[in-house]
Amino acid sequence: MKNKVIPYGKQSISQSDIDAVVDVLKSDWLTQGPAVPAFESAIAKYCGVNYACATNSATSALHIACLALGVGEGDIVWTSPISFVASSNCALYCGASIDFVDIDLETGNMAATALAKKLVLAKKRNKLPKVVIPVHLAGQSCDMAAINELAKEYNFKVIEDASHAIGAKYKAKPVGSCDYSDITVFSFHPVKIITSAEGGMAVTNCEVLDKSMKRLRSHGITNNPDEMTEPSHGPWYYQQLELGFNYRMTDMQAALGLSQLKQLDNFVSVRNDIATTYNHAFANSTVAHLTQSDDCYSSYHLYIVRLTQCNIEKHKSVITGMREQGIIAHLHYIPIHLQPYYQALGFSDGDFPNAEAYYKQAVTIPLHPTMTADEQQFVINTLIGLV
Incomplete structure (x- = not known):
């Protein structure tokens, strides 16, 4: 594209x-x-x-x-x-x-x-x-x-x-x-x-x-x-x-x-459809999506995957590689306790191990109601190709 x-x-x-x-x-x-x-x-x-x-x-x-x-x-x-x-x-x-x-x-x-x-x-x-x-x-x-x-x-x-x-x-x-x-x-x-x-x-x-x-x-x-x-x-x-x-x-x-x-329910329905397509596409890959609880129906503001088998450099290269292809992959979020302001308050590396592990794995990929099927397939193919 x-x-x-x-x-x-x-x-x-x-x-x-x-x-x-x-x-x-x-x-x-x-x-x-x-x-x-x-x-x-x-x-x-x-x-x-x-x-x-x-x-x-x-x-x-x-x-x-x-x-x-x-x-x-x-x-x-x-x-x-x-x-x-x-x-x-x-x-x-x-x-x-x-x-x-x-x-x-x-x-x-x-x-x-x-x-x-x-x-x-x-x-x-x-x-x-x-x-x-x-x-x-x-x-x-x-x-x-x-x-x-x-x-x-x-x-x-x-x-x-x-x-x-x-x-x-x-x-x-x-x-x-x-x-x-x-x-x-x-x-x-x-x-x-x-x-x-x-x-x-x-x-x-x-x-x-x-x-x-x-x-x-x-x-x-x-x-x-x-x-x-x-x-x-x-x-x-x-x-x-x-x-x-x-x-x-x-x-x-x-x-x-x-x-x-007035459009909220439709927006959320479309987001869930896009998320379902992603879930199926990544099912047999090394890309893991966030687990959804049976008690929950997500609004899917974001679609976040975890690259569980990538090291830090590979994780970075996947995000930059997607951006080079015009896909604005992102990362939500940098653990708050690692921000300089919060470290000055006394927080440090190692305080919240799961949050820090998540940061080294997470990638946000595009999801919004105006996405086309072709755009989504391009995102899928690009991500799998980079991992």
Whole structure:
């Protein structure tokens, strides 16, 4: 496919998406209008959850989710080392300390067994986490039932980082139902399942958490008389109750997200079809795909393979070789604890062996709904030829 570039992921924008944004541009509201609450209501309904809080990014949603759960100085938050740095940075923004739980090498997700062992040791040392943030890598849910049982036993809160997983299911229910967590966070970045250009959403079944997050995303301000410290002075009156941020989503973004949501199930279905083709193609090769649990229906934000029989140099040469052919292979993710910033906090090589082994094996190959059969076959043939 000479001169053809195949990205690992990309948005799919229809004319109806464009029309939805244009309608907002022609309206009286570009931001803080009716499109945002409409998008929130639609996401809440889709997930079967009571409340949804739209933000300008999933990073912002993670931050205010931590704050709403009371994370602050002296607290400890645990997450997965195999994620984007936002999954751990959100705790540091609150003044808390961060630690990690090693992954299951077969799935790439936080290992519930590793979490259980770490909690036993943490309890003895009086270093239990206030919040645990499991990350649903590539669109497959972590073992949330097991994590939830540990949360009850050790009294910590749970934020699901489902940035990859809108449209996914766990135990036949939508990821985001919050059956096993306090808050779930989604991302609508352009390479995700659906997009609002930039944007995120925090969903919860708790009204108190929802109200807190909605204040925090807008400077800590309320115009609700029931939340004020004194009677309202009039219809113009507002109060700042806490130190918040400007994390609001615009109506233009919400309109795009709302339009995209109508296509979500189809997008996820197509992604699963592409993943199934990959699974069959690699079945008798040295290319191993991430294991999928019977309890899960993945949204397949990413398709990640593990080159289990390649050394470091071969692993690198496979990725660069694919890129030379116009296939934008990638690697999700560099273990967070190996980043220079985190090593300065005291983390080092060897801390999380499975995460480090995963990094030496993982390759993300293209998967998005606009891929053609010919493009996918070219990816398959190229990868097998390079391994």
